[in-house]
Amino acid sequence: MSYYLRKLGFYLIALWAALTLNFIIPRLMPGNPVDILLAKLQQRGGVVDASTRQAYELLLGGDNSQPVLVQYAQYLLNVGRGDLGVSVSYFPAPVSEVIGSSLPWTIMLVGISTVLATIIGVTLGAIVGWKPGTWLDSLVPATTLLAAVPYFWLALILVYVFATTLKLFPSQGGYDVILDPGWNLEFISSAITYGFLPALTIVVASLGGWLLGMRNMMVSTLSEDYIVTAQAKGLRSGRILRTYAARNAVLPSVAGFAISLGFVVSGSIVTEQVFSYPGIGSKLLTAVTNNDYALMQGLFLYITLAVLGANFVVDLFYGIIDPRTRARS
Amino acid sequence: MTNIVQPAGVDTVDSTAQLAAIRGGGPRKSRSALRLMLPTPTPWLITGLTLIGGIALFGIVGPYFTMDPTEIRNIGLTGPSAEHILGTTQTGQDVFAQLALATRGSLEIGLIVGVLATVLSAIFGILGTYIGGFADEAFSLFSNVFLVIPGLPLVIVISGFVPPESRGLWTIAVVLAITSWAGSARVLRAQTLSIRSRDYVSASRVAGERAWRVIAVEILPNLLPVLASQFVFAVIAAILGEAGLSFLGLGASNSSTLGTMLFYAQNGFALPLGAWWWFGPPGLIIALFGMGLSLVNFSIDEIINPKLKNVRQHKKRTKVAAKAARRKERTR
Numbered sequence: 225m226s227y228y229l230r231k232l233g234f235y236l237i238a239l240w241a242a243l244t245l246n247f248i249i250p251r252l253m254p255g256n257p258v259d260i261l262l263a264k265l266q267q268r269g270g271v272v273d274a275s276t277r278q279a280y281e282l283l284l285g286g287d288n289s290q291p292v293l294v295q296y297a298q299y300l301l302n303v304g305r306g307d308l309g310v311s312v313s314y315f316p317a318p319v320s321e322v323i324g325s326s327l328p329w330t331i332m333l334v335g336i337s338t339v340l341a342t343i344i345g346v347t348l349g350a351i352v353g354w355k356p357g358t359w360l361d362s363l364v365p366a367t368t369l370l371a372a373v374p375y376f377w378l379a380l381i382l383v384y385v386f387a388t389t390l391k392l393f394p395s396q397g398g399y400d401v402i403l404d405p406g407w408n409l410e411f412i413s414s415a416i417t418y419g420f421l422p423a424l425t426i427v428v429a430s431l432g433g434w435l436l437g438m439r440n441m442m443v444s445t446l447s448e449d450y451i452v453t454a455q456a457k458g459l460r461s462g463r464i465l466r467t468y469a470a471r472n473a474v475l476p477s478v479a480g481f482a483i484s485l486g487f488v489v490s491g492s493i494v495t496e497q498v499f500s501y502p503g504i505g506s507k508l509l510t511a512v513t514n515n516d517y518a519l520m521q522g523l524f525l526y527i528t529l530a531v532l533g534a535n536f537v538v539d540l541f542y543g544i545i546d547p548r549t550r551a552r553s
Numbered sequence: 554m555t556n557i558v559q560p561a562g563v564d565t566v567d568s569t570a571q572l573a574a575i576r577g578g579g580p581r582k583s584r585s586a587l588r589l590m591l592p593t594p595t596p597w598l599i600t601g602l603t604l605i606g607g608i609a610l611f612g613i614v615g616p617y618f619t620m621d622p623t624e625i626r627n628i629g630l631t632g633p634s635a636e637h638i639l640g641t642t643q644t645g646q647d648v649f650a651q652l653a654l655a656t657r658g659s660l661e662i663g664l665i666v667g668v669l670a671t672v673l674s675a676i677f678g679i680l681g682t683y684i685g686g687f688a689d690e691a692f693s694l695f696s697n698v699f700l701v702i703p704g705l706p707l708v709i710v711i712s713g714f715v716p717p718e719s720r721g722l723w724t725i726a727v728v729l730a731i732t733s734w735a736g737s738a739r740v741l742r743a744q745t746l747s748i749r750s751r752d753y754v755s756a757s758r759v760a761g762e763r764a765w766r767v768i769a770v771e772i773l774p775n776l777l778p779v780l781a782s783q784f785v786f787a788v789i790a791a792i793l794g795e796a797g798l799s800f801l802g803l804g805a806s807n808s809s810t811l812g813t814m815l816f817y818a819q820n821g822f823a824l825p826l827g828a829w830w831w832f833g834p835p836g837l838i839i840a841l842f843g844m845g846l847s848l849v850n851f852s853i854d855e856i857i858n859p860k861l862k863n864v865r866q867h868k869k870r871t872k873v874a875a876k877a878a879r880r881k882e883r884t885r
Binding site: 234 | 842
């Protein structure tokens with residue numbers, strides 16, 4: 225079986241597992257989410273009839289008239305059609321609409337800052353690991369402090385320094401509220417100003433991990449025979465660094481992307497809450513505090529989908545940069 | 554730390570002692586062989602152990618000596634003073650006393666989750682790999698799926714469904730452990746795969762040893778440094794995860810951790826009011842404790858990957874050589 229087919233198969237299984245988790249969790253938990261949800265819906269002026277109840281029971285359980293397997297099949301069918309129910313906290317907007325409006329914010333924020341953190345971290349790690357034992361290298365253990373800093377605490381400190389004290393950047397929101405969202409220069413520059421501190425938080429907090437991993441691999445790679453050979457051939461050290469050492473040392477960092485991304489996504493959810501950023505993370509928390517179970521499930525599904533997608537792309541990329549993975553399978 | 558690594562050292566001491574004897578070394582060499590399995594006391598390791606020890610001591614002993622952390626006074630939001638070392642909260646509670654209690658809470662949950670996650674990863678990483686065949690494939694697939702499903706969102710969703718009154722310390726600990734074992738299971742699997750095919754493991758299998766004995770006596774000692782490193786990571790991840798969860802107001806009810814402190818600081822408008830003494834210290838404790846653990850992990854890494862150690866020793870040697878050369882220069 226080819227490498228790509230196997231990867232595709234794996235991510236399909238992971239997707240199925242996520243969908244199933246989404247189906248099982250509310251059914252295993254104590255309490256009756258459907259009743260809470262319908263009560264909330266009624267408070268907001270929604271019409272509660274038998275069909276609404278049935279739709280929610282399909283999502284969250286509580287209906288015992290049908291066998292679980294039938295419920296499961298219907299649930300998968302509904303999700304496949306993109307029908308995730310109606311959000312209570314943003315009534316009467318359907319869940320998919322709420323997610324659609326907040327997803328771009330998070331994808332832009334997390335995407336850009338992850339790419340930046342990866343590039344900066346890997347480059348710094350390669351440079352530091354290239355000359356082990358220098359004063360620069362002895363500073364490396366200090367970066368563990370960065371890796372251990374809680375994202376949201378770093379966000380609080382940045383807000384305190386740059387927004388409250390220096391008043392350089394706004395502390396709340398994703399854009400200036402007097403502007404209408406759209407693709408014009410004014411709005412985009414406003415979004416960049418508002419997004420700077422959240423992005424800085426994610427970059428600084430995730431930089432340390434990349435740097436450390438790259439540095440350690442670089443040190444291991446430098447003792448390989450092919451590096452000695454390259455030096456003996458009299459190649460320029462810049463060329464050895466780039467095409468001999470760094471290229472091989474970066475592989476585990478790419479392979480470990482899944483773990484890193486998990487941390488970044490978790491961190492950014494909490495970071496968004498600090499900045500009241502209009503992304504997925506703060507929506508998830510609104511949903512949790514308002515017992516908006518349908519929105520909660522939908523958001524979890526989309527976050528998982530995005531993470532799986534990103535990992536899939538990285539895995540495909542890994543197959544290209546490391547031919548051995550393709551040859552092995 | 555020392556306790557964890559020692560059994561592995563005892564196991565290898567015979568063969569290395571023999572090796573040392575062959576090389577012409579006396580009994581002094583065998584002690585250094587044992588020391589090879591123990592982390593070398595680098596300045597960074599000492600810094601790390603000091604940080605861990607200091608913060609752990611603060612969490613264990615601190616709450617007995619500080620004033621009542623819940624006592625409300627009419628001096629809200631005052632800065633650090635002689636009486637209140639870290640100032641007071643909005644309701645006049647002593648921040649230093651709260652910090653001591655919260656540190657204890659965070660360490661507690663870190664330890665519980667660290668142990669649970671390590672046990673889970675050992676079960677899925679070592680057991681499945683040892684059995685091999687279908688079990689290995691299934692366990693490996695299972696941990697890979699858990700690896701790519703984002704942890705904190707799952708934890709948030711689960712905590713959202715559990716009503717606050719039944720959200721105890723153990724519930725949160727179990728949920729955090731369930732979502733954080735997968736990464737280490739994968740590392741353990743890779744290590745077990747290479748150990749399992751070594752001759753002495755095959756020999757003990759052929760000799761008719763039972764599976765649990767092969768795993769516990771032949772395989773596990775070799776994995777101890779890796780397990781120790783994974784445990785340290787699990788503790789950091791758990792403390793960070795719990796802090797995030799509590800900061801969002803989804804942590805264990807009636808618990809007091811560094812995350813809940815930050816939650817109250819955020820909700821008490823510590824940030825716009827500039828009360829840095831309230832929201833600063835809890836995060837700093839988490840960061841410093843995490844840093845201490847990572848620094849210890851550096852030393853464990855050197856045991857797992859001796860290439861990293863070579864670099865430091867090489868550096869030391871060149872330094873010594875340079876010093877000697879300079880001394881020669883001076884005496885000339």
